[in-house]
Each structure stands twice: as structure tokens, then as C-alpha cells.
Amino acid sequence: MQQVVSPEHLLFEARREQMFITGSEAVREAIKRANVDMAISYPITPQSESMHLVGDIYKEGYLREYFRGENEFAVMSAIAGAAMGGVRVFTATGGPGTLRAFEMFSTWAGARLPIVCAFMTRGVNSPLSIQPDTIEMAFMLDTGMIILHAENSQDLHDMLLKAYCVAEKTDVHIPVGVFADGFFVTHTREKVEVPPADLKLPPYNPYSAPVPAMDMENVPFRQMRDPFVMKSNYISYAAHASWQQEILAAAERSRKYLAKYLGGLVDVEYADAEVLVVASGTAVSVSREAIKLCAREGLRAGLVKVKSLRPFPAEEIKLVTRGAKAVIVPEFNRVGWLCREIKAVVEDNTKVVGGPRVFGGMTMPAGLIISEIRRCFA
Numbered sequence: 001m002q003q004v005v006s007p008e009h010l011l012f013e014a015r016r017e018q019m020f021i022t023g024s025e026a027v028r029e030a031i032k033r034a035n036v037d038m039a040i041s042y043p044i045t046p047q048s049e050s051m052h053l054v055g056d057i058y059k060e061g062y063l064r065e066y067f068r069g070e071n072e073f074a075v076m077s078a079i080a081g082a083a084m085g086g087v088r089v090f091t092a093t094g095g096p097g098t099l100r101a102f103e104m105f106s107t108w109a110g111a112r113l114p115i116v117c118a119f120m121t122r123g124v125n126s127p128l129s130i131q132p133d134t135i136e137m138a139f140m141l142d143t144g145m146i147i148l149h150a151e152n153s154q155d156l157h158d159m160l161l162k163a164y165c166v167a168e169k170t171d172v173h174i175p176v177g178v179f180a181d182g183f184f185v186t187h188t189r190e191k192v193e194v195p196p197a198d199l200k201l202p203p204y205n206p207y208s209a210p211v212p213a214m215d216m217e218n219v220p221f222r223q224m225r226d227p228f229v230m231k232s233n234y235i236s237y238a239a240h241a242s243w244q245q246e247i248l249a250a251a252e253r254s255r256k257y258l259a260k261y262l263g264g265l266v267d268v269e270y271a272d273a274e275v276l277v278v279a280s281g282t283a284v285s286v287s288r289e290a291i292k293l294c295a296r297e298g299l300r301a302g303l304v305k306v307k308s309l310r311p312f313p314a315e316e317i318k319l320v321t322r323g324a325k326a327v328i329v330p331e332f333n334r335v336g337w338l339c340r341e342i343k344a345v346v347e348d349n350t351k352v353v354g355g356p357r358v359f360g361g362m363t364m365p366a367g368l369i370i371s372e373i374r375r376c377f378a
Helices: 007-013 023-032 048-059 072-084 096-100 102-110 136-140 153-167 233-253 255-262 282-296 314-321 337-345 366-377
Strands: 017-021 038-041 065-068 089-093 116-121 146-149 176-181 190-194 266-269 275-279 301-306 308-310 326-331 352-357
Touching (some): 038 048, 048 089, 072 102, 096 136, 153 176, 275 314, 275 366, 282 326
């Protein structure tokens, strides 16, 4: 029997137990405490194990409903229907699964659905690869979702729980994608601190939503209150334009909640250093090691960990990079989507170093980042 407690108690006050678990198991532990009504799954590496484990805790009574869809698009459509009905939902995908279901993510945002989805990233290009790569995040940035990027299993566990607390706020009420670098996080075992299993978040209240839930008290018009598309192009254009602006505004309104639950959209170490490394996800861990090794050589570099990509911490990054002479952006993808974001906000983007980048499943030796730091100090 679980006891409902406040998000603040569960996340910040409750005594935590240390477990030695994988990222997939960290997902299980988060959903066990998230008071989720329904989870729908479809297997794709490397997220299959996490949803399998969610199925296990359904059997143990931690979820009210769980089933497997026929494909990724069907899962994301069914998840949308469940959320429209006013229940708290969870699912996960990654790589080609993300792309196959891509149409639904903007639909989630447009329908103001507070869905939480874990994305375990992997390569999407041909030849087929199941190896880690974050290129799919480049496609997801402008779907209208809030996007968080976990550095490790601890982040993944905590961000999933915190995602519900942010997504379900009345003035936000849009989906949250919690991204983790596949295999590097999902299949690596490390120490994760979790709150007691007999505690859980308060249930979702669908009547706090800014749009009506589809239930027996409300006719099913959540996505379209009137068939204006059939009547007037002008009304259609105006409605869609204003609604897209409202989704963007909802993401902006989430900043204060993300600041509360995540402790800010970025974490900064050695902010006054002349050379800064700006990274998200697993690249943060490698960067932290590189900075530690550089310090032994007398090279003092700083680290900016980006936790939220949407909303993007533009002002925070602009401020922290103002005094740096170089900004290094390591990434696990070939296109450098984070580097693009950084270059768009720093005051002098000529000092932004796009790389090192590894992709196709390769690891990133700390030496690659060290080489860039040395060059910037030369």
C-alpha cells in the first residue's frame, strides 16, 4: 500500500535509499512512485527493457492498466487518447521508434496533453544501428514539447518524476520528453538514490486542465471545438496561429516550475573560467572528467550542464559565456544541434567550438575534449 505525499516531500524531503541499478531499472523505480494510471508499450532497443519492467510493476499493482500496442505510432495515438480521457500516462520509445511516431508529438502538444515520455536515444540512419546517438533530438526540438536531457540514471529517475509535476500544472499542461542517451544510460549500472517505494505522487486531476477532459461529462471536442476548417480559411488560420503561440507560451511558463524542481535549467561549475564546456546528457559526464584532468595540467576550464532544451536557457547561457574566450560544445551526434542552439544565443558566436562530436555509437574519450581545451588555451 502506497501513501500519497506532496511532490515536495517525495522529491526533496523523503529519506532516500541507494540502489545499484541500470537506467532502465531507474525508469521502473520512477514510475513505481509516479502514481501512473496507464502505460502503453512497444519494444524497440534500447528502451524495451524499461517498458518490460514497467509491465512487471503493473503486475505488482503499481499501475491500473498496461498493454502493448501494435507499433510505435499506434502506441503514441493510444497514449493521446488515454490522456484526453483524463488519466496519467507513461510510455517510452527511441531512435526509429521516435521517427515512426513523430506525427503524434506535435499533436500531444497541440491537444495540451500532459504526457510524460522517456526517449532512449539511438542511431536512426542507414545502415541500421542500435548504438547510442542523439540525432533524433534535433528533430524533436520544435514539436512543442518540454525537453529534458538526463546525464545519468539518477537524472533519468528524478526527471521522470519531476516531469509530471511540471506537465500537469494548469498554466503549462503540455507533454514532457525526458531524453537519455541509449545504452550509455539505459544499460549501465550505477548508484541511484530513490525515495521509499511506499510513497507516491498525488493523482492527476484532469479538471485542473486548461481544456476539458473527454469523459461522460464532456462531449468529445477537445481537439476541435467547431469544424472551422470546413467553414472559413481565415478563421482556421487565425485559430491555428494563435494556438501555436499559446503552446510556446505554455513552455515558457514552465520555466518557474523547472527552476523549482530541477534547481534551474543549467548547472554551472567554475563559471569564471576562460574556457567553458557546454554539454547535455552523457557528454556532461565526459566533460566533467576532462575538466578534472585538465586541472592537473594547470588548465582551469568550466562546465555548463544544460538540463532543459525546451524551454532553452538562452539568457543563462548568454550570461555565463559572456566573459569566456572559448566555448566548447561536445556532442554525441554528427549534426551538432546543441552547438547551433548555443551559437544562436552567445553574444560572440565565433568563440564557439563545435565539437568534438562522435556518432554511430562511439564513445567519447575525455582526451578529445582535453585536446580542444588545450587548443583554446594555446
